[in-house]
Amino acid sequence: MPGKRLTVVVTRRLPEAVETRMRELFDARLSPDDVPMTREALAEALQDADVVVPTLVDRIDAALLAQAGERLKLIANYGAGVDHIDVATARQRGILVSNTPGVVTEDTADMTMALILGVTRRIPEGLAVMQAGDWPGWAPTAMLGGRIAGRRLGILGMGRIGQAVARRARAFGMQVHYHNRKRLRPEIEEGLEATYWESLDQMVARVDVLSINCPHTPSTFHLMNARRLKLMKPSAVIVNTSRGEVIDENALTRMLRAGEIAGAGLDVYEHGSHINPRLRKLSNVVLLPHMGSATVEGRVEMGEKVIINIKTFEDGHRPPDLVVPGMM
Known part of the structure; x- marks a missing residue:
C-alpha cells in the first residue's frame, strides 16, 4: 500500500515501547483501557482494520470472521497460542494468521x-x-x-x-x-x-x-x-x-x-x-494468575515479533511466523 500506512487495531494495552513503535510504523489504533474488547468492538475492528492484533482472551471464531471487512488481511496474534482463533476459516477467507513462537x-x-x-x-x-x-x-x-x-x-x-x-x-x-x-x-x-x-x-x-x-x-x-x-x-x-x-x-x-x-x-x-x-x-x-510469560523482556519481545510480522506482510512478503492449519 504505497503512500498509505496500514490500519492496525490492537485489542489490549501492550508495553509502551511496543505501542510507540507501532505508532511510528502504522496507523495504530491502540486500546485506551487494559480490558478485553467486547464481541461487538472486536467485530467492528475486524470490519475496519487491515490488521488486527488480538490476545488469547479475544475469541475470533467463524461467526466473527464472517463479519470481517474486505480490508482485513492479517491477524497478528500477540502470543504463541492460537486456539482462540479459527485459523482454518481465516485462511478460507484470505486472512493470514501469525503468532509469536519461542519468545516465552x-x-x-x-x-x-x-x-x-x-x-x-x-x-x-x-x-x-x-x-x-x-x-x-x-x-x-x-x-x-x-x-x-x-x-x-x-x-x-x-x-x-x-x-x-x-x-x-x-x-x-x-x-x-x-x-x-x-x-x-x-x-x-x-x-x-x-x-x-x-x-x-x-x-x-x-x-x-x-x-x-x-x-x-x-x-x-x-x-x-x-x-x-x-x-x-x-x-x-x-x-x-x-x-x-x-x-x-x-x-x-x-x-x-x-x-x-x-x-x-x-x-x-x-x-x-x-x-x-x-x-x-x-x-x-x-x-497463579497466568503469570508464566509475564516478564518485561518477554512481553516486549512478543511485541517486536508482532511488528516484524506486520511489517513483513506490509512489504509484500510472507510473515515469518505464519500459522497454517496443518501446524495445529
Missing part, C-alpha cells in the same frame, strides 16, 4: 519449575503462616515438604517449552520422562537424558511430578481426564503452565480434595479467570 519459552519453563518447587516444598503455606504472624518458630517436623532431586518428572508435550523444562529439571537432579505426539530425535533425547513413553497412560502412572506443556487442540482437550488422573500415584503432583483445557478441572479438584493426588500447581484454568471455588480453598494447590 524460557520464562514459562522458569515458572514451571517455580510451581514444582512451590507445591513440593509448600512455599505458599509457609508464606501464609508468616503473613498471618502465626509462626511459632522452627521445629523438626514443621512444614515438611519433599525433595525433588531423584524424582521422576513426566513432561506432556516436548516442544520448545517442554525441552526447556527438561533442561532445568535435570539441573535439579530429576529424572526426565516425556510423552509427545512425535518422539524427539535421538541426539536431542540423549542430550536431555529423557525417557520416551509412547503410552501416556503408562507414563502418568509412574511419574512423581507431571508437567503439562502441550497446546490446546481438539485432540488435547481433557487429555488429562478423570480416568487418566486416577492413574497417577497418590503422592504425585501435577503442574500446568500451558492451557487449562488440557485438564478436566472438576475431576482434578475432586481428586485433590480426596487426597488421590498430592498437589497441583496451576497457572492456567479450564474456564479462563472463572476458577472452581473449591479449588481455591485447597492448601495443597498453588494458583
Whole structure:
C-alpha cells in the first residue's frame, strides 16, 4: 500500500515501547483501557482494520470472521497460542494468521519449575503462616515438604517449552520422562537424558511430578481426564503452565480434595479467570494468575515479533511466523 500506512487495531494495552513503535510504523489504533474488547468492538475492528492484533482472551471464531471487512488481511496474534482463533476459516477467507513462537519459552519453563518447587516444598503455606504472624518458630517436623532431586518428572508435550523444562529439571537432579505426539530425535533425547513413553497412560502412572506443556487442540482437550488422573500415584503432583483445557478441572479438584493426588500447581484454568471455588480453598494447590510469560523482556519481545510480522506482510512478503492449519 504505497503512500498509505496500514490500519492496525490492537485489542489490549501492550508495553509502551511496543505501542510507540507501532505508532511510528502504522496507523495504530491502540486500546485506551487494559480490558478485553467486547464481541461487538472486536467485530467492528475486524470490519475496519487491515490488521488486527488480538490476545488469547479475544475469541475470533467463524461467526466473527464472517463479519470481517474486505480490508482485513492479517491477524497478528500477540502470543504463541492460537486456539482462540479459527485459523482454518481465516485462511478460507484470505486472512493470514501469525503468532509469536519461542519468545516465552524460557520464562514459562522458569515458572514451571517455580510451581514444582512451590507445591513440593509448600512455599505458599509457609508464606501464609508468616503473613498471618502465626509462626511459632522452627521445629523438626514443621512444614515438611519433599525433595525433588531423584524424582521422576513426566513432561506432556516436548516442544520448545517442554525441552526447556527438561533442561532445568535435570539441573535439579530429576529424572526426565516425556510423552509427545512425535518422539524427539535421538541426539536431542540423549542430550536431555529423557525417557520416551509412547503410552501416556503408562507414563502418568509412574511419574512423581507431571508437567503439562502441550497446546490446546481438539485432540488435547481433557487429555488429562478423570480416568487418566486416577492413574497417577497418590503422592504425585501435577503442574500446568500451558492451557487449562488440557485438564478436566472438576475431576482434578475432586481428586485433590480426596487426597488421590498430592498437589497441583496451576497457572492456567479450564474456564479462563472463572476458577472452581473449591479449588481455591485447597492448601495443597498453588494458583497463579497466568503469570508464566509475564516478564518485561518477554512481553516486549512478543511485541517486536508482532511488528516484524506486520511489517513483513506490509512489504509484500510472507510473515515469518505464519500459522497454517496443518501446524495445529
